Amino acid sequence: MWADVRAEAAAGRQVYVVCPLIEESEKLEVASAEETIERLAYGELRGLKLELLHGRMSSAEKEQVMNRFRSGETDVLVATTVIEVGVDVPNATIMVILDADRFGIAQLHQLRGRVGRGVHASRCWLVTTAKEADDQLIAESNPRIDALVESDDGFYLAEVDLELRGEGTLMNKEQKGRSDLKLASLRRDRELVELARDAAYEIVDADITLSKQPELRSELALFLKPEDEEFLFKN
Template identity: 65%
Template sequence: GMDRSLRVALLTNRTTAADRRKILEDMATGNLDIVIGTHSLISEGIEFKSLGVVVIDEQHRFGVEQRAALRDKGAGDAMPDVLVMTATPIPRTAAMTVYGDLDVSVLDELPPGRTPIVTRWAQNDMDEVQVWQQVRDEIADGRQVYVVCPLIEESEKLEVRSAQETFEELTSGELSGLRVGLLHGRLKSDEKDAVMTQFRAGELDALVSTTVIEVGVDVPNATVMVILDATRFGIAQLHQLRGRVGRGAAKSFCWLVGEAKTPDGEARLEALVRSTDGFELAEVDLDLRGEGTIMGERQKGQNDLKLASLRRDREWVVTAREIAIEILDADPELVKHELLAEEVDLFLKADDIDFLMKS
C-alpha cells in the first residue's frame, strides 16, 4: 500500500525550460509516479528510472518504431507493459499485420446512454429542402446543429473561402435569424476556442465549420450533422464527423449532401447510410481503396505486403499470425528454423531486424 499521494507531472511543448529540466530529472531518479505528455516523452535522451506501464492514446499516429523506442525505456531487461488505444476502427486483418505484436481488443458497442444516429443522403435540391427544414425544426426544439463545409485538399485558402461563402449563404438564407458561428483553419486558436465555447454553452444554434471539428468535440445537445459535398470525404472521415452528434440521449441525424460524382463515391455514401458500425465501414473502405492506404499516413514499408492481400486472404492472415507466435514462443532466436531465419534476413535489412527484435 502507498501512504503518500501519487506524484504526477505533465510535460508538453508549453512546459517552461526550468520545469522541463526538473521533470526530466525526477523521471530519471524515480521521483515521479506518472508522467503525462506528448510523443516527446519517448524522444532520445529521456531517461526513466523504471518504466513499468505505458498507455498510448490515438495509436494510429504512433508508429511501430515509436512503440519499439518505448520498450527500450524499461529498466534493465524489463519490458514495460504497453496499452495502446485508438478511436479509429481498422479492419481486423490490417490490425493483425500492422499491430501483429499486440493483442487486440475491440470495443464495438455504443457507450451507455447514446442513441444510434440516423443517416440520410440528400442527393438533389428536393432532398436538400428537407435537410434545412429538419435543421430548423431541431433548432426550434432547442437543439444545435453542425454544418461541415466541403473539404478542399488542394488549398486551405479555398477551403476557408468556401466556408465563409457557405456561412454567408446560410445566414442570409436557410438559417437567417438564427445564431450561427463560423470555424475554419485560418482562425487563431483563441478565436477557435471562443467560438467553440459559445457553441458548447448553447449560445449558438448552428456551427458552420471546416473539418476542424473531427475529433474531441463533445456537445451532447447537438443533434444534426450536415456534411456538404460529402462525396469529397473518405469513409473514415465521414464516420468521424458523424460521431460528433448522437452524444446525448436525444435522437440524432446526419445528412450527407450532394451527388456522388463517381461509383466509388456512391458506394462510400451508401455504406454510411447503411451502417453506423466503424468496423464494418473500415472493411468497406479496404475493399474500395485497397490496402496501401488503410493506415492513413502509411507506415512506410511496415505493411507493404508483397503477395498477400488483406482482402483476399483474410483467413490466411489469421493463421499466419498464430503460427508466427507459436514459432517465436518456442524458438525466439529461430535457431531451429534456419531457413526461416535466412528468409527473414533477406526480407529485412539489418536495421529492420533490430527493429523487429524490439517488438
C-alpha cells in the same frame, strides 16, 4: 434539408454544418466554411445565429466559439473537420456534411458521431455533388456514402474502407493502393494471416535468433532486404 435545420433550431436544438475547405478554392468546386456561412446567413438560414470554426483560428478563438455553442448561444456551427473528435454537445441534433464525397469513410463516421449524443432524435445529412446530364441532375452512387448509410458499425466500415482504398504495402508506409503480396490478401485471408502471425510468435518466442530453424532463417535472408528489417524493427 435546410427546412429541417430551421425546425430543429426553432425547437431549441443546434446544428453542425461541415465543409471540406476553410476558404474558397479557385481550383476545386468544393464547399468552403467561409463562403458557406456567408451564404447561409443571408439565405437559407437567415435570422439564425451562425458561427464559424476552423483550424486556422487561435486556440483561444476556437474555445470561445465552442463555449458559445455549448451554452446554446449559437444555433448553427459552420466548421471544418476541426470538430471531428473531442466535441460533445448533446443538444446538437443535426449535422450537414457538404461535399461529403470529399471525405474518407473514417472521417465521415467520426464526424457524424458528433450528433446523437443526447436524448433527442438526430440526423446526419451527407450532401454530395450531383452531375448534370440531359438537363437533369444525376446523383452518382458513391460506395463510401452507401456504406455509411447502410451501417454505423465502425468495424464493418473499416473493412469497406480497406476494400476501397487497397491494402497498401507491408514493408513501407504506403497505407493504400496495390498490395505487395504475391498471393495472399489481408482482406480475403485474414484468418490465415492471424494463424500465421500466432505461429510466428511461437517460433520467435522460443528461438529469437532462429538458430534452431536454419531453413526458415535462410528463407528470410532471401526474402527480407536490410531496409525491410529496419522497418519491421521500428514498427
